[in-house]
Every structure is written in C-alpha cells, then in structure tokens.
Amino acid sequence: MDAAIHLAGRLEPRDAWRADRCAMARTLDVVRTKSAMLVLREAFYGATRFDDFVARTEASEPVVAGRLRELVAAGLLEHVDYRNPGERTRKGYRLTDKGADLFPVLAALMQWGDRWLGDQSSGVRLEHHGCGEPVAVTLRCAAGHGVTSGEVDLAIDRSSPRSPYAAR
Numbered sequence: 162m163d164a165a166i167h168l169a170g171r172l173e174p175r176d177a178w179r180a181d182r183c184a185m186a187r188t189l190d191v192v193r194t195k196s197a198m199l200v201l202r203e204a205f206y207g208a209t210r211f212d213d214f215v216a217r218t219e220a221s222e223p224v225v226a227g228r229l230r231e232l233v234a235a236g237l238l239e240h241v242d243y244r245n246p247g248e249r250t251r252k253g254y255r256l257t258d259k260g261a262d263l264f265p266v267l268a269a270l271m272q273w274g275d276r277w278l279g280d281q282s283s284g285v286r287l288e289h290h291g292c293g294e295p296v297a298v299t300l301r302c303a304a305g306h307g308v309t310s311g312e313v314d315l316a317i318d319r320s321s322p323r324s325p326y327a328a329r
Contacts, residue, residue, distance in 0.1 A: 164309070164310045165310065165311065192263070196218060196220045197228045200220075201263060204260065210243070210251075236257055237256070237259055239256075240253070240254060272297060300313075
C-alpha cells in the first residue's frame with residue numbers, strides 16, 4: 162500500500178522546507194500533550210468544571226490546571242462563570258469555536274484507535290444525533306471525492322503569508 166503523499170512537480174525538494182512553517186508542528190505546539198487532548202475530549206463530552214476534568218481524565222489536579230491554563234491561553238477554551246446555590250461564583254470552561262474546530266482531529270484519533278487498538282477500545286462510539294448512525298471521519302477533496310494519503314499531492318499555497326514561495 163502506497164500511503165506516501167506525493168510531492169507535486171512544482172515543489173522544491175523536501176529537505177528545502179523548514180519544519181517551523183509546518184501547520185501540523187505548530188498545532189502540536191498548542192495541543193502537545195496527552196493530557197491536553199484528554200481535557201479537550203472531556204470538553205467535547207460536556208465537562209465544564211475543574212473537578213470533572215480531573216476525575217474524567219484521571220490526571221492530577223496540577224496537570225489539569227496547567228492544561229486548562231494553556232488551552233485558555235491558546236484560545237481553545239474560555240472561562241465561564243457558574244455558581245451553585247449557596248456557593249461563591251466559580252470559573253468553568255467551555256470550548257471556543259477555535260477549540261470546537263479540533264473535533265474532527267479527536268474523532269479521527271478515536272476512529273483510528275477503534276480500528277487498530279480495538280481489543281483495548283472503550284466500547285464508546287460517535288453517533289449522528291439526527292439518525293443514530295455511526296459517525297466516521299473521511300478525507301475528501303473540495304469536489305467531494307474520497308481520498309487516501311496515496312492520492313494526495315503536497316503543493317505550495319502561494320497565497321499564504323507564511324509561504325517562502327508566496328507571490329510578492
């Protein structure tokens with residue numbers, strides 16, 4: 162199986178590109194730890210309170226506090242005030258639009274784990290709320306064709322201000 166992405170003929174050799182310009186590397190700088198991904202998972206599952214994040218991720222309070230601070234600073238989560246009757250106002254957390262856009266990434270990781278680590282699976286699956294059918298992450302081109310990594314060309318986006326090849 163040829164899973165390698167093809168380098169479009171108009172590109173310079175791969176060793177000419179710098180990793181610091183890679184969107185994947187910069188994304189991993191934001192969500193760099195397992196605990197950050199688990200905190201995001203729990204935010205998608207509806208957790209909003211610190212104690213829920215600690216209990217559901219099984220990470221220590223200092224680790225969860227650090228991840229929440231980082232995810233808020235990165236704009237993936239935001240603070241929301243809440244108050245239980247008879248208690249002081251506390252800070253909770255909710256996903257921002259920027260954080261919600263990571264959902265396909267988490268769903269893809271879950272799908273991969275179910276396929277390749279199935280015997281260790283939690284037995285949880287994602288279903289479409291509207292019809293109850295399973296949800297799957299697929300890669301498609303803008304015309305709607307399903308594609309695999311072996312059917313993708315890596316091309317320069319000359320409109321990107323970060324591109325060293327941008328039209329000037």
